[in-house]
Amino acid sequence: MIDDEHDTHRSSTLAPFRHGIFRAVWTASLASNFGGLIQSVGAAWLMTSITTSSDMVALVQASTALPIMLFSLACGAIADSFDRRKVMLVAQSFMLIVSVLLTIFAYKGLITPWLLLSFTFLIGCGTALNNPSWQASVGDMVPREDLPAAVALNSMGFNLTRSVGPAIGGIIVAAAGAAAAFAVNAASYIALLTVLARWKPNLPASKLPRETLGAAMGAGIRYVAMSPNIGKVLLRSSTFGFTSGSILALLPLVARDLVQGGPLTFGIMLGAFGLGAVGGALISGRLRQMLSSEVMVRCAFVGFAICALTAALSSYAWLTASGLLIGGACWVLALSHFNVTVQMSTPRWVVGRALSIYQMATFGGIALGSWIWGVVAETHGVEAALIASSLTMLAGGAIGFAVPLPQLTTMNLDPLNRWTEPLLSLDLKPRSGPIAIMIEYVIQEKDLPEFIELMAERGRIRRRDGARNWTLARDLENPDIWMESYHTPTWLEYVRHNTRATFADAAISERIRALHSGTERPRVRRLIERQTSAQQAIVTPKGPIDLH
Numbered sequence: 001m002i003d004d005e006h007d008t009h010r011s012s013t014l015a016p017f018r019h020g021i022f023r024a025v026w027t028a029s030l031a032s033n034f035g036g037l038i039q040s041v042g043a044a045w046l047m048t049s050i051t052t053s054s055d056m057v058a059l060v061q062a063s064t065a066l067p068i069m070l071f072s073l074a075c076g077a078i079a080d081s082f083d084r085r086k087v088m089l090v091a092q093s094f095m096l097i098v099s100v101l102l103t104i105f106a107y108k109g110l111i112t113p114w115l116l117l118s119f120t121f122l123i124g125c126g127t128a129l130n131n132p133s134w135q136a137s138v139g140d141m142v143p144r145e146d147l148p149a150a151v152a153l154n155s156m157g158f159n160l161t162r163s164v165g166p167a168i169g170g171i172i173v174a175a176a177g178a179a180a181a182f183a184v185n186a187a188s189y190i191a192l193l194t195v196l197a198r199w200k201p202n203l204p205a206s207k208l209p210r211e212t213l214g215a216a217m218g219a220g221i222r223y224v225a226m227s228p229n230i231g232k233v234l235l236r237s238s239t240f241g242f243t244s245g246s247i248l249a250l251l252p253l254v255a256r257d258l259v260q261g262g263p264l265t266f267g268i269m270l271g272a273f274g275l276g277a278v279g280g281a282l283i284s285g286r287l288r289q290m291l292s293s294e295v296m297v298r299c300a301f302v303g304f305a306i307c308a309l310t311a312a313l314s315s316y317a318w319l320t321a322s323g324l325l326i327g328g329a330c331w332v333l334a335l336s337h338f339n340v341t342v343q344m345s346t347p348r349w350v351v352g353r354a355l356s357i358y359q360m361a362t363f364g365g366i367a368l369g370s371w372i373w374g375v376v377a378e379t380h381g382v383e384a385a386l387i388a389s390s391l392t393m394l395a396g397g398a399i400g401f402a403v404p405l406p407q408l409t410t411m412n413l414d415p416l417n418r419w420t421e422p423l424l425s426l427d428l429k430p431r432s433g434p435i436a437i438m439i440e441y442v443i444q445e446k447d448l449p450e451f452i453e454l455m456a457e458r459g460r461i462r463r464r465d466g467a468r469n470w471t472l473a474r475d476l477e478n479p480d481i482w483m484e485s486y487h488t489p490t491w492l493e494y495v496r497h498n499t500r501a502t503f504a505d506a507a508i509s510e511r512i513r514a515l516h517s518g519t520e521r522p523r524v525r526r527l528i529e530r531q532t533s534a535q536q537a538i539v540t541p542k543g544p545i546d547l548h
Contacts, residue, residue: 014149014153015142015146015149016141016142016146016149016150016153017153019141019142019146021141021199021201022138022141022142022150024195024199025141025192025195025196025199026153026154026157027191028191028192028194028195029154029157029158029192030157030161031188031191031192032092032188032189032191032192033157033158033161034161034188035184035185035186035187035188035189036185036188037161037169037270037274038168038169038172038181038184038185038188039099039102039123039169039181039182039184039185040064040169041169041170041172041173041181041263041266041267041270042106042169042172042173042178042179042180042181042182042185043060043116043119043120043178043182044057044060044061044251044252044266045170045173045178045252045263045266046106046111046116046173046178047060047113047116047252048252048253048256049178050111050112050113050116051113053113053378054250054253054374054377054378054382055371055374055375055377055378056113056117056374057249057250057252057253057374058249058250058370058371058373058374058375058377059117059370059371059374060116060117060120060249061245061248061249061366061367061370062249062366062367062368062370062371062374063117063118063120063121063124064120064121064123064124064127065124065245065363065364065366065367065370066121066124066363066367067121067124067125067127067128068124068127068128068131068359068360068363068364068367069359069360069363069364069367070128071125071128071129072128072131072132072356072357072359072360072363073217073220073221073353073356073357073360074213074217074356075087075128075129075131075132075133075356076132076136076217076220076352076353076354076355076356076357077211077213077216077217077220077352077353077356078129078132078133078213078352079132079133079136079352079353079356080136080216080220080349080350080351080352080353081210081211081213081216082210084133084134084136084137084140084352085133085137085196085199085201087129087130087133088130088133088134088137088196089193089196089197090129091126091127091129091130091133092126092130092189092192092193092196093189093193094125094126094129095123095126095127095130095189096186096189096190096193098119098122098123098126099123099182099185099186099189100186101119102119102123102182103179103182103183103185103186105119106177106178106179106182107179111178128359131355131356131359132352132353132355132356132359133352135151135339135343135352135355136348136351136352136355137201138150138151138154138343139343139348139351140201141201144414147340147343147344148285148288148340148344149285151336151339151340151343152281152284152285152336152340153281155277155280155281155284155332155335155336156277156278156281156282156332158277161274167264167267167268167270167271168267169181169263169267169270170262170263170264170265170266170267170268171264171267172184173263173267174262174263174264207499208492208495208496208499209430209492211496216353217353219350219353219466220350220353220354220356220357221353221357222463222464222466223346223350223353223354223464223465224353224354224357226460226461226463226464227345227346227354227464229341229345229406230341230342230345230346230354230357230358232403232404232405232406233338233341233342233358233405234357234358234361235361235399235403236297236338236396236399236400236403236405237334237335237338237358237361237362237365238361238362238364238365239365239396239399240297240300240301240304240334240335240338240362240365240396241361241362241363241364241365241366241369242365242366242368242369242372242392242396243301243304243365243369243389243392243393243396244304244308244327244330244331244366244369244389244393245365245366245367245368245369245370245373245389246308246369246370246373246385246386246389247273247304247307247308247311247324247327247386247389248273248366248370249369249370249373249374250311250373250374250377250382250385250386251266251269251270251273251311252266253377253382254269254311254320254382254386255269255317257382258311258312258314258315258320258382258383259314259315259316259317259320260315261317265317268317268321269317269320269321269324270324272321272322272324272325272328273324273325273327273328273331274328275325275328276324276325276326276327276328276329276330276331277328277329277331277332278328278332279325279328279329280328280329280330280331280332280333281332281336283329284332284333284336284337287333288337292407293337293341293405293406293407294400294404294405296333296334296337297333297334297337297338297397297400297405298397298400299330299333300330300331300333300334300397301330301334301393301394301396301397302393302394302397303326303327303329303330304326304327304330304331304390304393305390305391305393305394305397306323306326306327306390307323307324307326307327307330308323308327308386308387308389308390308393309323309386309387309390310322310323310326311323311324311386312382312383312384312386312387312390313383335362338358338362339355339358341405341406342354342355342358343355345413346413347413347414347415347500347502348413348414348415349415349500350500369389373385373386373388373389376388413502413503413504414502414503415499415500415501415502416501416502416503416505416506417499418501418506419498419499419501421495422526424526426528428491428528429491430490430491430492431490431491431492432490432491432528433488433489433490433491433493433494433528433529434487434488434489434490434528434529435487435488435489435490435491435493435494435526435527435528435529436485436486436487436526436527436528436529437467437485437486437487437488437494437524437525437526437527438483438484438485438524438525438527439483439484439485439522439523439524439525440481440482440483440522440523440524440525441481441482441483441484441512441515441516441518441522442480442481442482442516442517442518443480443482443515443516443517444480444515444517445479445480447515447517450511450515451482451512451515454508454511454512454515455472455482455484455512457508458484458508458509458512459472461505461508462486462497465497465500465501466488466493466496466497466500467486467487467488467497468486468487468488468489469485469486469487470484470485470486471484471485471486472484472485473485480517487529491528494526
């Protein structure tokens with residue numbers, strides 16, 4: 001295990017730019033993000049023009065985040081099961097079509113509040129499909145040691161556009177209307193579609209058949225549920241999303257009502273938020289060396305509380321923008337840290353699903369918070385909603401005293417690839433099963449405390465990777481003999497379970513084997529469960545096994 005501090009020294013902030021595909025995708029993403037932010041300004045300001053309802057304005061933000069919460073897990077399973085490049089091409093093409101339709105409806109003057117929310121919801125669906133594949137594919141573009149820097153650069157790229165995009169979006173909306181902003185967004189997809197179409201990643205082909213969507217989703221949920229450190233990230237990220245969602249959801253009302261501005265003021269405020277986020281991305285590496293993960297995230301909560309309180313009490317655009325600079329920096333520091341922690345804690349076979357669950361937690365919090373703070377603003381006013389959200393941000397930071405984040409570390413989660421399929425005397429099909437596995441250890445009395453502790457971790461890893469009914473038993477007549485047992489539903493799932501082992505998992509196995517005092521290696525028995533009827537119990541002699 002290697003501390004991230006040391007990793008930071010090895011990999012500079014700009015190291016990912018050494019890789020051509022990362023440079024190309026990063027540059028094309030600037031154009032796409034630029035258009036997306038202009039579209040967001042247009043949609044938010046258009047809603048303030050066609051309705052006076054505060055909660056409807058807040059729902060523009062919620063309608064974009066809601067699909068990510070609802071569909072991210074399925075999209076993460078798709079990202080891990082299919083060619084991620086092709087998934088991104090489909091997602092980007094879908095968003096292009098929706099953006100073109102939105103432009104036409106806005107130009108014709110046919111937009112109603114609910115129709116606008118429907119279009120932003122569909123764009124959110126495209127984002128939900130795109131994001132897991134995009135974030136997981138970063139690991140296909142750069143080596144693992146450059147991954148934290150690549151995630152930070154992606155955040156910086158998005159926020160570079162956020163620092164100027166919203167202001168330009170405000171100018172476009174003020175000068176030519178929301179339809180022009182939507183048209184610019186539609187055109188912004190072309191560069192990224194071109195780069196993705198030309199990218200030919202050299203990825204190893206899977207030797208196993210693709211999991212069904214339901215099974216893949218279940219495997220992702222199981223992996224995250226059996227990974228305590230990821231669980232802590234999900235709790236903190238959802239809390240951060242819920243509390244911080246008030247700023248972006250209510251900012252159009254802050255610009256219109258609290259500082260008496262127009263679309264240009266709104267764009268400048270979003271630009272200040274983005275400029276702060278760029279600064280946060282630039283200093284994130286240095287802060288990781290100076291501060292622990294928990295301290296950095298607590299500071300982000302406190303900084304965002306200051307941002308919300310400033311927006312609530314200020315009647316001057318420059319003062320509100322100053323608070324938004326702090327909020328933007330805290331936004332990128334917290335979210336990029338959450339993202340990197342999930343990626344560095346997850347092997348490639350399930351990283352898309354782990355990231356999708358992280359996004360569900362974060363954007364679910366944002367969607368819920370956007371709606372809740374919109375309702376509060378509708379009932380008690382924008383100032384009261386922002387003050388209340390700032391207090392909940394402080395409470396969210398205090399959660400860290402009870403559930404602290406793990407320190408960011410780098411583990412070797414590359415596939416171990418040591419396991420070879422055993423020679424069998426029975427003819428099994430991939431669907432044959434259930435399969436029962438029994439592993440016998442000889443453990444001396446003096447080694448029992450360490451053995452029990454290691455087997456608890458082994459059991460968690462087994463269940464996390466798909467094993468069922470894992471147990472550890474001791475022989476009553478020969479107390480030195482211990483039996484580990486577990487089941488898989490089919491032979492294919494047993495093979496899949498073993499191919500998921502990583503170098504980090506192997507460290508546990510090696511320590512367990514070092515405690516084994518038998519004259520031979522731990523004995524492994526592989527059995528197939530059979531019914532008692534003769535016809536069901538018969539298995540034909542051994543033949544070739546085709547796992548495809």
